[in-house]
Structure formats: structure tokens, C-alpha cells
Amino acid sequence: MSEVHVSRRTRLRDRCAASTAHDGPADAVLISRPANVRYLTGRAAPGSVLLLGPDGADTLVSLPGEGPAHGAHPADDLRETVLPGDASADVDAVVAAATLAEKGGGRTLAVEEHHLTVARHRALGTAAPSLRLADLGPAVEQQRVVKDEEEISALRIAAEITDQALGELLESILVGRTERHLALELERRLIDHGAEGAAFPTSVATGHNSGLPGHRPTDRRVEEGDFLTVRLGARYRGYCCQIGRTFVIGTAPDDWQIELYDNVFAAQRAAREALGPGTECREVDRAARQVLVSAGHGAGLGESTGHGVGLEIGEDPRLSPAAMGKLDACVPVTVEPGVHLPGRGGVRIDDTLVVRPQADGGPELLTITTKELLAL
């Protein structure tokens, strides 16, 4: 793994030496966004920042008391600096890193203006006044979009864990249990099967809550005749996947339930089938959206119908009407259209897939739990 991280850092350095987002070349780079630090170092080290110094040395700067960085690789040529425990509380890791860059003879330091707060940015400028500060922009986020096979393999395992946890739940009695308890049980099962944790708070929504985007589990109990929407995902080696399924409780779904389910299913399939290298992101979104709009469900649609996944659950690219850019091969994305009818309930179907060329068989479905409308 360590060579991978060295080469990621080298790519970033080369890019910054050529030019940053808005402010010309930079001879030093400060990475503060946690997922970016992890991507470039392999370390999950909360509060730590990474300096690509002007002298060619890469240094991970950590605050005291954060505990040791996880996943250190002795073969990696990354220096590690822990600030002394008696450092003033005002000296945070970004300030210490900027000071280090200045001491190393840096002239222009590229920083993540989309992550640094105004207050930290000012503190950094004050602590290292001879440095010119430039905006790195989302350079690391862009580097993260296309995954290597090791990253995809972590995602594949995350998806397997997620499918297992969901499959076990489906074998248990659901009627009478609360959304909160079902969500907790799913999260426990994720851990049981080897996840580091949940990739995001598990959402379980039943009855009139079903299909609500971002629904947080309540004390509502599952009842006969309910739609039940479940959305969960495992985090494995830092990588996050997502699955969403909708079930009906009892024996025979109502006609409106069958119709709504069929619509969302058709929309989701259309978007999945639209995935391919070179496809515009907004075309994928449109594929799902137009099915639902023609079925009269345009009003209930959210802002996007999918997004990239990786070290964060919501990454580039976005699959939305306003999205710019095209898909590449080896980009994992979710496809997750959903409709909620206020007062009645709704349907969500989410998959995580990897974009692959047709020659390789087309999109690779990672979350393989059935998408038939199961009556549980």
C-alpha cells in the first residue's frame, strides 16, 4: 500500500508545481480534509494534516492526544510529527504545518480553501507571514474519483458485508419492531460481518415514513401493509458503500404499492443501464428522472439520483440535472432514485456499482440483494 500512497502524493505535487486551481504553481501543499489525508497517506488520523514540503519531504502533523495514527506503513517515506502536549491550544496542526513549510523555504503554500475555515486560514497566514497562500481547490477529490483495483476490492467487500447484514434482517420477524431497533440491529450485523462501522447512519422508514430521503429512525413500529425502506452501508478499510431496498409487510401489496414500486424500479434500472465510460453524469440522472416524470412522480424527486462513493459516502461525481462532466471507467457510484408520497409512503432502491466498459461486461453491480418487491 505504501507505494500507492507515495505515488498519489507525487501526482499531487506534480500537479501543484504546474498550477493550483486559481493561483498559479505552489511549492508546498497543505492537506487538511480528513478523507484526503487518508487517501494520500493510508492513515486514518483524526485531526492530522499532511504537508508536502518545499524540501520534498512529506510530513504528517498530528495533535497530541489524538492517539497513534492507524495503519502506519514502515516502508512509506512519510515523516510523522506530533505537536508537543504543552503546545498552546491555539496552535493547531495546520498552523504548525504552515510554520514547517515556511522554515523549509516554501514560497507558495496551496491549501484546501473548501475545507479550511476563514479563522484557521487567517491564523495560518499570521503564523507564516512570508508564505503566499494559494487555493488548491478540489485537486485531491478529483484524484480520488477514479479508483484503483485495491480500492474497488475494499468497496466490494463493504458491499458483501452490507448484503449479508440486510439478508439476515429479512429472515427475522419485522412486524411490531421499531425503526430505531431495526436500524441498530442492522448496524450491529455490519460489525458482526467485519465492517469498521456504518458508512452513514442507517435509515429505516416504515409506513408513511417510507421513501423519505434522509429519514432518521423513529419509534414507529412496522405494521402489516407498510412499505419498509431500508438504507445502509458498511465501511471497510475506509471505503463506504450504500444499498437501499423497499419491502412490503404482509402478504399482498396494494395496487398503488405495486405501481409505485414498478416505476421506481424502472427508473433505477434505466439509470443503471445508462452507466458507462464517457456518459455525461446528467444523462444518467435524466434516464431515471424521465421515467418518474412520465409516471407523474416528478414532484417527489430529490436533487440528485446518485453520487460517487469511496473514502466518503458522498463524493464526486454527482448524478443530477446540473452535474457537469462525464463518467470514467473504475468510478463507483450509487444509483438511487426514490419517490415519497406525503401521508402514504414511498419507495427507494439504491445500488452501488462500478462504471466499466461494455467490453468488460458493463457496470459492475456490487450490492446484489434482490430488487424484486418482497413481501415479508
Added chain:
Amino acid sequence: MSEVHVSRRTRLRDRCAASTAHDGPADAVLISRPANVRYLTGRAAPGSVLLLGPDGADTLVSLPGEGPAHGAHPADDLRETVLPGDASADVDAVVAAATLAEKGGGRTLAVEEHHLTVARHRALGTAAPSLRLADLGPAVEQQRVVKDEEEISALRIAAEITDQALGELLESILVGRTERHLALELERRLIDHGAEGAAFPTSVATGHNSGLPGHRPTDRRVEEGDFLTVRLGARYRGYCCQIGRTFVIGTAPDDWQIELYDNVFAAQRAAREALGPGTECREVDRAARQVLVSAGHGAGLGESTGHGVGLEIGEDPRLSPAAMGKLDACVPVTVEPGVHLPGRGGVRIDDTLVVRPQADGGPELLTITTKELLAL
């Protein structure tokens, strides 16, 4: 509750009309930090921001698809604006709120520079160019330090829930179970007893992991003779409490375990007894610290030995050597010294207490689980 929020907003307005942190008076205020938005509105609305407008109207600006704001009070005179679903992804809630302030005739808008990123701050300035931007500084955080009795009552319930969850765990068999499973079980019990969720990720550390600050549960199993440190807290109506306890597994603790436990216990008691209105925060820290330094455990000490709690688990005041300022009555804080001996393990004892004058009986202990060294 709604009157409480109106009066909190009025206090903030009055303060900003007089002066902001660095930049003179402001006739409009934009609150973006989620816990501050919740404090001033009673709404837990992720992604929403609050504008105290130049026309005297208070508006909660929300992004589409975030779901309805929880806890709305019809009697409150708060306006609510949800951005249209087809708004460009680049228009976020702070930009929309700044535009609203400009349209309302605002001249100076105070913003939370310690929360806004450089990129959002710039977008806001571009969207509303006639506004002068000032720094609000941590004005709302300062307002949040002293709690009213309703807030303390929520904390008291959070602490009861936490004590119950911990108490039940102590009655079960621990040997052979992993840190991860124990942590999950504690979190489930928090929910069972009525918590909204865990106030922070539950930490369970056993054997050589015990006493590590911020330890994340692993697959290590509890063994005979281990120290077991557990740190958890419920969130109730948004309010977060914290308890930490250390146990020994098996029948008879070793001498080094008894000695270390007694030292940490004495340090924790000294800090608890030092709590009082008018006491310097660093004096409370020193009370704990000097006990451990004299016992030869100065090296293992963290940066602080306690902190405020409320809508966030880590709030002002800090109890640390560098802390400025004095305690007030009705300020809830944690007292949580701990020592970790590398390769062996350690002890942490954390309580949540409310600072009260001696005339009212002195500090009010919220987390009442015993601090005897129990052998489980």
C-alpha cells in the same frame, strides 16, 4: 420553548448591534454552525442556516431534500425558507441567506468565520457584494456556556439514561466479549432507555488498550486480569453527557492496578472538589494534574482534564493549563483525568457535573454510577 429561542436571538442581535468580535456593529447576522442554529431556533435541521435579518425578521434557510426541520414550534416567530429543488448545486444555504440580507437592506453581515470555509465565505461575498462581512466570532458559543434549568434538566435525563445503560452492562458477563460488541451493546441500551443516540462514539478499551484517550473499539476480547475502561454518553433533546469508568476483570486487582486507580481517583476527586463559581478553569485542571504529577504520572496526561458539555460534547470552557477564564454557576462540565501506561493499560474516570455555588450544595454530580474499583 419558543420564547426561550426568541429571547436568545434577541440577546444575540443586541450584542451584534453593539459590536461584533473584531469588526464593529452589524445589522444582520448569519449563523451557520449547526449547534448554534439549534440553540437559537430549537430546530435540529442539518444544513440549515439562520439569518437574523436587517428588517428584524429571523429566517431559517434550508436546502431542499434535507427533510423537515425537527421540533418546529408554531408559536415561534421564525420564518422558514426552503430553497427550491431546482436551485443550482452551487447555491448553498449561506449564499441564499446572504442574498436575503442584502435584499432586506443590510449593510454589515456578521458571519461565523470559525465555521465558514474560505470558499463559502468567498461565494457569499460574491453573491451579495454590497454587504460588508464582519466576524461574529464565538458569540453564540459564549452565550451557550451558562445553561438554563431546562437545558440542565435535559442533561440530567441524558445522564440517567447513561447510568442505566452502563449499569445493565455491568450485570452481564464480560469475559470473552470484544470491545466492539460491548460498545455496540452500550449504544443499543442508550437507545432502549430513550436516548436520541450516542453523544459520541462509545469507547471500550480492555487490557493494554485501557485508558487510551479516544480509543476506538477493536476486536480484542476482555480477559481475566484486564483493566476495562468504558466511556459513553447519551444525547437527549440534543444535550450530550459523558461518563467514563474503569473496572478490573476477575477477582483480585494487581497492586499496580490498585495504585494507579487510587491515583486517578484522587486526581478526579480533587478536580471535582475544585469546581465552583468564580474558580479559574486552569485551577480545576491543576487540581487534578498535580495529584498525578506527584505520583509520577505527569507524562501520560492529556492536554485537558475536562470540558463543557451541552448541544455538543466538547464545548467551552476547557479545563486545561492554558485555559483562560473562570467558571460560572450553571455551567456543566466533565472532569476526566486519565493515565495510560504503554503496554500495560490505564485508568480513566469521567463525570459530568454542573457548577453550583456552595450555598446550593456545591457541584451537582449528574453521572452517579459508583467510582469504586469494581472487580467484574
